[in-house]
Amino acid sequence: MTLTAPATTPRPRLLSPAYAVTTVGMFALCALVAFEALAVTTVMPTVADELDGVGLYALAFAAPLASGVVGMVSAGAWSDRRGPAVPLVASLVLFAVGLVVCGTAPSMEVLVAGRVLQGLGGGALTVGLYVLVGLVFPAVLQPAVFASFAAAWVLPSLFGPALAAWVAHAIGWRWVFLGAVALAAAAGALVAPALRRVGTTAAGEPTPRSRLAWALVGAAAVLALDAFPPAALVVLLALRQLLPAGALLARPGLPSVIGTRGLMSASFFAAEAYIVFVLEENWGLSAGIAGLALTGVGVPGQRPARSSPGSASGSRTPR
Amino acid sequence: MRWGCTLLLLGTAGLALAVRAHVHPALAMAAYVVAGAGMGLGYPRTGVAMLAASTDGDRGFNSSALSIADSLGGALALSLAGVVFALGQDAGVDPFTGVYVLAVALAALAVVTAARTGHGSRTASSTSP
Numbered sequence: 001m002t003l004t005a006p007a008t009t010p011r012p013r014l015l016s017p018a019y020a021v022t023t024v025g026m027f028a029l030c031a032l033v034a035f036e037a038l039a040v041t042t043v044m045p046t047v048a049d050e051l052d053g054v055g056l057y058a059l060a061f062a063a064p065l066a067s068g069v070v071g072m073v074s075a076g077a078w079s080d081r082r083g084p085a086v087p088l089v090a091s092l093v094l095f096a097v098g099l100v101v102c103g104t105a106p107s108m109e110v111l112v113a114g115r116v117l118q119g120l121g122g123g124a125l126t127v128g129l130y131v132l133v134g135l136v137f138p139a140v141l142q143p144a145v146f147a148s149f150a151a152a153w154v155l156p157s158l159f160g161p162a163l164a165a166w167v168a169h170a171i172g173w174r175w176v177f178l179g180a181v182a183l184a185a186a187a188g189a190l191v192a193p194a195l196r197r198v199g200t201t202a203a204g205e206p207t208p209r210s211r212l213a214w215a216l217v218g219a220a221a222v223l224a225l226d227a228f229p230p231a232a233l234v235v236l237l238a239l240r241q242l243l244p245a246g247a248l249l250a251r252p253g254l255p256s257v258i259g260t261r262g263l264m265s266a267s268f269f270a271a272e273a274y275i276v277f278v279l280e281e282n283w284g285l286s287a288g289i290a291g292l293a294l295t296g297v298g299v300p301g302q303r304p305a306r307s308s309p310g311s312a313s314g315s316r317t318p319r
Numbered sequence: 320m321r322w323g324c325t326l327l328l329l330g331t332a333g334l335a336l337a338v339r340a341h342v343h344p345a346l347a348m349a350a351y352v353v354a355g356a357g358m359g360l361g362y363p364r365t366g367v368a369m370l371a372a373s374t375d376g377d378r379g380f381n382s383s384a385l386s387i388a389d390s391l392g393g394a395l396a397l398s399l400a401g402v403v404f405a406l407g408q409d410a411g412v413d414p415f416t417g418v419y420v421l422a423v424a425l426a427a428l429a430v431v432t433a434a435r436t437g438h439g440s441r442t443a444s445s446t447s448p
Contacts, residue, residue, distance in 0.1 A: 068390055076383025080376060087379075123386065130382035134370040142370060146363030204376040222391065225398040232395050239391060243384045254372040256435040258384050260320060261365040262392030263432060264327060267425035268358050269393035270400040270418060271331050275351055278415045283344040 014144045022136055023148065025190025026129055029092075030152035032183050033122045036099070038156050039164030040115075043173040050173070053108020058226060060112050064119025066219035071123030073215035073242060079131045080204025085195040088128035089188070095121030096184045103177030114177075132191075135198045214241035320368065323361020324433040328426040330354025335419035354426075361433070368436055396425060 014023050044061075048054045071091065078087040098117030105111035133145050164176050218238030224231035240248060246255040247262075279290035333350025336342075365385060373381045400418045407414030 065390060065394060069387055072383040072386045072390075076379035076381075079379030079382070084379070123390075126386050127379065127382045130366060130370070130385065131378050133366070134373060134378050134382075139367075139371065142367045143363055146366040147359075149366070150359055150362050203374070204379065207380075218387075218391065222394050225394060229398050229402050232398055235391055235395055239387070242387050244381065247384065247388065250432040250435055252435045253437050254369065254381065256432045256437075257320075257365055257368045257372065258381075258388045259432040260324065260429050260436060261362075261369075261385050262388030263425050263429035264324060264358060264361055264365070265389045265392040266396035267327055267331055267422045267429060268354060270396040270425065271334055271351065271354055271422040273397055273400060274404075274415060274418050275334075275347075278338055278418075279344055279347065282338060282341065282413075282415060283347075285344060 012138055012141055014141055014148070019137065019141070021190050022132075022194040023145065025187050025192075025194075026132070026145070027148050027152050028183070028187035028190065029125060029129060030149045031156055032180060032187060033095070033125060034153045035156040035160045035163075036118065036122070036177075036180055038160040039176050042161040042164040043168045043176050046168055046173050047111065048108065051105065051108040051111060053111070056108045056112055059223075060108070060115050062223055062226060063112050064115045064122065066222045067116045067119035068123030069219045069222065069238075069242075070212070070215045071120040071125075072127050073211060074120075075124035075127040076131075077204075077207030077211065079128060081206060083198055083200045084128045084131040084135065085198055085200055087124060088132065088191070088195060091121045091124030091128055092184060092188045093121070095125055096181050097121075099177045099181050099184070103174045103181075132194065132198065136194050211241060214238045218242060320361050320364040320433045320436060321430070323357045323359075323364060324426065324429040326357030326360060327354050328357075328423065328430050330357055331419060331422040331426045335416065335423050338413070338415045338419050361429075396421075 012019070014020075040061075044057065048057045048060070053060075071094075075084075075087045075091055078090075094117055098114045098119075098121055101114030101117060102111050103114075105114055129149070133142055137145050167173075167176050167179060215238070218235055221231045221234035221238060225235065236248065243258050244255050245251070247258040250256045250259045276287060276290045279285045280287060330350050330353035333353060334347055337344075337347035337350055369381050369385045370378065400421055403417040403421050404414040407417040
């Protein structure tokens, strides 16, 4: 708290009229992506059972993680050339189309295709929102905006699985996907005025084609990780191309910011993936009690597939 | 960011010790919550620092880099944790201790890199016009 702020210009606030609608819209978009990421673990056992596609179960989780990389790189490149407005709209449309494809899927193959679209759209959406934060909000408000993004993951982690289970039980699992389309449209409408304001101007260089190719290589390597862990080396090679120079070597400044984000995610998700499993195995707690440890510790980030041998797969998917 | 990473390190270290020493499970859960608090504190700061170091020409690239580091960092760690877990089983040691030692090591590296971000990293790329 500073006492030196001039009285004539009130300190900007996140929910002041100038920002409220955009703030709420962005929060809703983040919460929606989070809800879909978490809810899908709840309904996937039912879906796989009904569509007779247990063999594609792991892929249904890994596919959006992989396609997300392509979405992120594309949105970043597009946004540097033309501003974030068009890529944000495109990503929201892709995400919504993915939801519809999943919600109407006649087979598990189609459902996985829908998940690929969801990943593309969701990854691109995240990047578009970050850029929008930089353009729309003054620096003093940015910590609060990003904190609200983090909070947008907590609510779905508390209520998402229960809500998804209820929807699946009451009107069927398809509405866990289809119901979210209306929410996506509503949240998109809230962000629209801010998108119109930022327009389509940016100063970036055209992105070399090779970067998109590396995104595809990275995506393929991520898919291979589960069956073939040495593919991690290819992922690292791709990361070298997709991150600012020196990020893997923790060069001072921005490269270290990016590296820190990656390491935090790596450390926490390694810990998270095994928490329920270790509480069950080493202390003999039931999955329900152990799951309490997870509830409420909602952390933003795409949940990677929990399918590697010995990971907490199953224990986090109710029933 | 530094505080967040430090909390993450404390939380994962607490988990590793709780698993190793087999203390009351409430302590393991508490350590996990500390790690989660570190994420809550540190994550938003990485976004702020990334934007502060960005210009109109590279904000998209940097935003995508932050998201990619986030999602692929998690994916790589899960894969590595699976390998460590399997190795632990084969070697006859507690595989969970191995996994949590890995989490501690990654958090320790995060503390090191967080110290190199340069105070909100505004000094990092002042190349903007």
